[in-house]
Amino acid sequence: MKINFFNFIIEILTVLSIIFALAVITSTNPVIAIIFLIGLFLTVALYLILMGLNFIGLSYLLVYIGAITVLILFIVMMISTDILHTVEVGPDYSKLLPLAYSIAVLFLLLFLIIIPSFIIDFSSFEIYNFINNVILTVFNKETYNFNLINDSIFSLQTIYYYLNKLGLGFLLSDNNLNNETLNIANNNLNNGPFYYQPLFNRDVFVEYNSSTYSLIGSGNNPTGFYYWHPTQIEAVNKGLNHYEYLNNYPFYFPLGWYSDNPFAVFTEWTSNKNINLFLWSEIKTNILTGWIHSQYLGFNFNARLWSNFAYNLFTPFSASNYGGANYAPWNTLNNDLPWNTIFSPVYGLPLHNLNLNLTWLNIPYYPEFLVEFPHSPVYSPNYFIGTHNSFGEIYHTINSFNNTTNDLLLNTVEPVTLLHKNLQIQSLGQSIFGRYSLLLILSSFLLLLAMVAPILLTRTEKNN
Amino acid sequence: MLQILYLLLEGLSVIVPALLAVAFMTIIERKALAAMQRRVGPNTVGYYGVLQPFADALKLIVKETVIPAQANKVLFYLAPVIAILVSLLGWAIIPFGQGLALSDFSMGVIYTLTLSSFGIYGVLFAGWSANSKYAFLGGLRSTAAMISYELILSSAIIVIIILSGSFNYTKIIDAQQAIWFIVPLFPVFILFFIAILAETSRTPFDLQEAESELVAGFFTEHSSIIFVLFFLAEYSSIVLFSSITSILFFGGYNLPEIFINDTYLNIQSIVLGIKTCVFCFLFVWFRATFPRVRFDQIIVFCWTGLLPVVMAFIILVPCILVAFDLIV
Numbered sequence: 001m002k003i004n005f006f007n008f009i010i011e012i013l014t015v016l017s018i019i020f021a022l023a024v025i026t027s028t029n030p031v032i033a034i035i036f037l038i039g040l041f042l043t044v045a046l047y048l049i050l051m052g053l054n055f056i057g058l059s060y061l062l063v064y065i066g067a068i069t070v071l072i073l074f075i076v077m078m079i080s081t082d083i084l085h086t087v088e089v090g091p092d093y094s095k096l097l098p099l100a101y102s103i104a105v106l107f108l109l110l111f112l113i114i115i116p117s118f119i120i121d122f123s124s125f126e127i128y129n130f131i132n133n134v135i136l137t138v139f140n141k142e143t144y145n146f147n148l149i150n151d152s153i154f155s156l157q158t159i160y161y162y163l164n165k166l167g168l169g170f171l172l173s174d175n176n177l178n179n180e181t182l183n184i185a186n187n188n189l190n191n192g193p194f195y196y197q198p199l200f201n202r203d204v205f206v207e208y209n210s211s212t213y214s215l216i217g218s219g220n221n222p223t224g225f226y227y228w229h230p231t232q233i234e235a236v237n238k239g240l241n242h243y244e245y246l247n248n249y250p251f252y253f254p255l256g257w258y259s260d261n262p263f264a265v266f267t268e269w270t271s272n273k274n275i276n277l278f279l280w281s282e283i284k285t286n287i288l289t290g291w292i293h294s295q296y297l298g299f300n301f302n303a304r305l306w307s308n309f310a311y312n313l314f315t316p317f318s319a320s321n322y323g324g325a326n327y328a329p330w331n332t333l334n335n336d337l338p339w340n341t342i343f344s345p346v347y348g349l350p351l352h353n354l355n356l357n358l359t360w361l362n363i364p365y366y367p368e369f370l371v372e373f374p375h376s377p378v379y380s381p382n383y384f385i386g387t388h389n390s391f392g393e394i395y396h397t398i399n400s401f402n403n404t405t406n407d408l409l410l411n412t413v414e415p416v417t418l419l420h421k422n423l424q425i426q427s428l429g430q431s432i433f434g435r436y437s438l439l440l441i442l443s444s445f446l447l448l449l450a451m452v453a454p455i456l457l458t459r460t461e462k463n464n
Numbered sequence: 465m466l467q468i469l470y471l472l473l474e475g476l477s478v479i480v481p482a483l484l485a486v487a488f489m490t491i492i493e494r495k496a497l498a499a500m501q502r503r504v505g506p507n508t509v510g511y512y513g514v515l516q517p518f519a520d521a522l523k524l525i526v527k528e529t530v531i532p533a534q535a536n537k538v539l540f541y542l543a544p545v546i547a548i549l550v551s552l553l554g555w556a557i558i559p560f561g562q563g564l565a566l567s568d569f570s571m572g573v574i575y576t577l578t579l580s581s582f583g584i585y586g587v588l589f590a591g592w593s594a595n596s597k598y599a600f601l602g603g604l605r606s607t608a609a610m611i612s613y614e615l616i617l618s619s620a621i622i623v624i625i626i627l628s629g630s631f632n633y634t635k636i637i638d639a640q641q642a643i644w645f646i647v648p649l650f651p652v653f654i655l656f657f658i659a660i661l662a663e664t665s666r667t668p669f670d671l672q673e674a675e676s677e678l679v680a681g682f683f684t685e686h687s688s689i690i691f692v693l694f695f696l697a698e699y700s701s702i703v704l705f706s707s708i709t710s711i712l713f714f715g716g717y718n719l720p721e722i723f724i725n726d727t728y729l730n731i732q733s734i735v736l737g738i739k740t741c742v743f744c745f746l747f748v749w750f751r752a753t754f755p756r757v758r759f760d761q762i763i764v765f766c767w768t769g770l771l772p773v774v775m776a777f778i779i780l781v782p783c784i785l786v787a788f789d790l791i792v
Contacts, residue, residue: 061581061582070588071611074608077603
C-alpha cells in the first residue's frame with residue numbers, strides 16, 4: 001500500500017493535538033494541564049509549518065508558547081505550589097473519567113447519526129487506511145466492511161453495528177434498518193445529487209453523482225472496486241446502444257463516458273507522485289437527514305487519488321484500460337466528439353472536459369443553490385461553455401430525494417430559479433425526523449443527565 | 465539512506481565543534497577571571513589547564529544522581545533536556561560563511577527568537593519540578609527576568625530587521641557589506657547586549673544563582689549528568705548569542721577584503737570565530753567587573769529604563785529611513 005507520508009504525519013499531528021487537547025481538560029494538576037497545552041500549541045504550530053505557513057507557525061510558537069503560556073504557567077506556579085495537594089485531590093476528579101468518556105462516546109454516537117457524514121468519513125485519511133491495512137495483514141482477517149469511497153463508517157447500517165457492540169442495538173431496531181425510508185436514503189446515497197465545489201466557495205461546479213462514477217468500472221483500479229451502475233445493467237438488458245443509453249440516462253453519462261481516455265497521461269504522470277494539487281470540498285447528502293453538507297477533502301484528496309478518480313470517471317469502459325470491451329457493447333464508437341484540452345490555470349485540470357459534465361459555475365455557496373445538470377450536454381458541446389453558463393439554464397431535479405427507483409427518466413427537470421432551500425427536509429429529512437426525533441431527543445436528555453450526575457454526586461460527597 | 469547519513473554528518477559537523485567551543489568557553493572564563501583576580505586558575509589538567517573542562521565533565525558524569533523524593537521526575541529530567549536542546553538547535557541557522565549554514569532559513573531571526581523563548585521552559589520546569597523552595601524561587605526569578613528582557617531583545621532585533629529588510633541571517637550579513645550595523649545602531653547594540661546578558665542569566669543579571677540567597681538557583685537539586693546539561697546549555701547559549709551578536713551588528717563572516725584569499729582556507733569562518741570570541745570575552749569581562757544587581761532593580765530597569773528607549777528606536781529608525789528616502 002502506498003502511503004503519502006506527508007499526509008500521514010499531518011494526520012498524526014492532528015490526532016496528537018486532539019489527545020493533547022483532551023489531556024488539557026482532564027489533567028488534575030494545573031501545571032501538567034498547561035504542559036499539555038504547550039504540546040497542543042506545538043502540534044498546531046508544526047501543522048501550520050508543514051502546511052507551508054512558516055511564518056504563521058513560528059509566530060504561533062513565539063506568541064503562544066513563548067509568551068502567553070509562559071505567563072500562564074508562571075502565574076499558576078506561583079498560585080499553586082503545593083504538588084502534594086493536587087496529587088491527593090486529583091483522584092476525586094479523575095475517578096469518574098472512564099464514566100465520562102463512555103458517556104461522551106455514547107453521546108457522540110447518537111450525534112453521529114444526525115451530523116453530516118463527512119465529519120466521520122475516515123476513508124480519505126492515510127492513517128485510517130494504514131491502520132486498517134495493518135489490522136488486515138497482522139490478523140489476516142477482514143475488518144468491518146467500510147465503504148472506502150462514500151459511506152462513512154457510521155452510516156445508518158454501521159451505527160447499528162456499533163450500537164449492537166455496545167449492547168444498545170435496541171436503539172435502532174432491525175425494522176428501522178430495513179424500512180422504506182432507509183431504502184430511500186440508500187437510493188439517495190447512490191442516486192442523489194452530489195456536488196463539488198472548490199474550497200473558497202466561489203467557483204462551484206457540480207457533478208451529478210460522483211460516487212457512482214468513481215465506482216463504476218474500476219475493477220482493475222487501485223481502489224479495488226468493481227461495480228456496475230444499475231442503469232448500465234438495465235441498458236445492457238434492454239439492448240440499448242450508447243446513444244440511446246445516453247439519451248435515456250443523461251445524468252449518469254455525460255460526454256466523458258464514451259470518450260477515449262483523456263486522463264490516461266495525467267494519471268500516469270500523477271500515479272507516482274503523491275503531490276497535493278487540489279483543495280476540494282464536496283457537498284454531500286447526509287443519508288439520514290437529507291441535509292446537504294459540504295465535505296472538505298482538503299489535502300487528503302491528493303493528485304493520485306484525484307487522477308484515479310478522474311480516470312474512473314472518464315474511462316470506465318475503455319477497452320484499453322479496463323478490458324471493458326467485454327462489458328460495454330458500445331465502446332467501438334469512441335472518439336466521435338472533439339476534445340479541446342483546455343487546462344485550467346487554477347486547478348491544473350483540463351476543465352474543458354470537466355465543463356461538459358461538471359459545469360463550472362460562478363455562484364455562491366449552497367444552500368441557496370442546489371444545482372444539478374440537465375439533459376444532454378452530450379450533443380451540444382458548447383452548452384456549458386460561455387453562453388449557457390449562467391443561472392437561467394441550469395437545472396436541477398426536484399425529486400431526486402424521492403426517487404425510490406433508479407429510473408432517472410422519472411425525474412422532472414426545473415430551472416434553478418424554482419429551487420428552494422429546504423427541498424431535502426421536505427422529503428427525506430421530514431420522514432426521518434418523524435421517525436427518530438423523539439428517540440434522539442429522549443436519549444440526548446438521558447445522556448446529558450448521566451453526564452451531569454457525576455458532577456452532582458461529587459459535589460454531594462464534598463459537602464458531606 | 466545516504467542522504468540521511470549526510471544530514472546526520474552535517475548536523476554533527478556543527479554540533480561537535482559547538483560543544484567543543486562550549487567546553488573551552490568554560491576554561492577561558494575561569495582563566496580570564498583568574499587573571500583579573502590575580503590568581504592562576506586551573507593549570508594542572510593538561511597543558512596550561514586546557515583539559516580542565518573534560519576532567520570536570522567526567523567528574524560530574526560519574527557522580528550519583530540524587531533526585532528529591534517529592535520531585536516530578538518527568539519534568540525534572542525534561543528541564544535540562546529542553547535547555548540543552550534549545551541552545552543547540554539555535555546553531556542550525558547560523559551561517560559560518562557564504563553558503564555555510566545547516567539551514568539558510570528565511571525566517572532565521574524568528575526561529576532564534578522562538579528558541580530563546582523556549583529556553584524559559586527549561587528554567588521554569590527545573591525550578592518547579594524539584595519541589596524545593598530554593599529552586600522554585602530561583603526559577604521564578606529567572607523566568608521573570610528572562611520574560612522581561614526578551615522584550616528588549618526582540619525589539620532590538622526588530623530595528624535590525626527594519627534596516628536589513630529580512631529575517632534571514634545571510635541577508636542581514638549581506639546588508640552590512642557597506643557598513644556594520646554597530647555604527648548606525650550603537651545604542652541599540654548596547655540594549656541588545658544587555659538583553660542577551662539577561663537572557664543567558666549572566667552577571668550582573670545572574671540573580672537566580674545568587675548563592676547567598678538561593679544556594680544555586682533553579683538547578684539547586686540537579687546533580688551529576690543533568691546538571692552538566694544545564695551547564696552546557698548556559699555556555700552554549702553564551703557562545704550562540706555571541707555569534708548572533710557578531711552577525712547582527714558586526715557583519716558576521718564578512719570582513720573588508722585586505723588581500724585576496726586564494727587558499728582553501730575559509731577565512732570567513734575564522735572571521736566569524738574571532739568576532740564571536742570577542743563577545744565571549746565581553747561576557748567574562750562583565751562577570752569580573754559588575755556586581756550582581758538586586759532583583760527588583762533589574763525588572764524596574766528593564767520596564768522603565770530599557771523598554772522606552774528601545775521603543776523609541778523602533779520608531780526613530782524607520783522615521784530616519786523614510787525621511788532620507790531609503791525605504792518607501
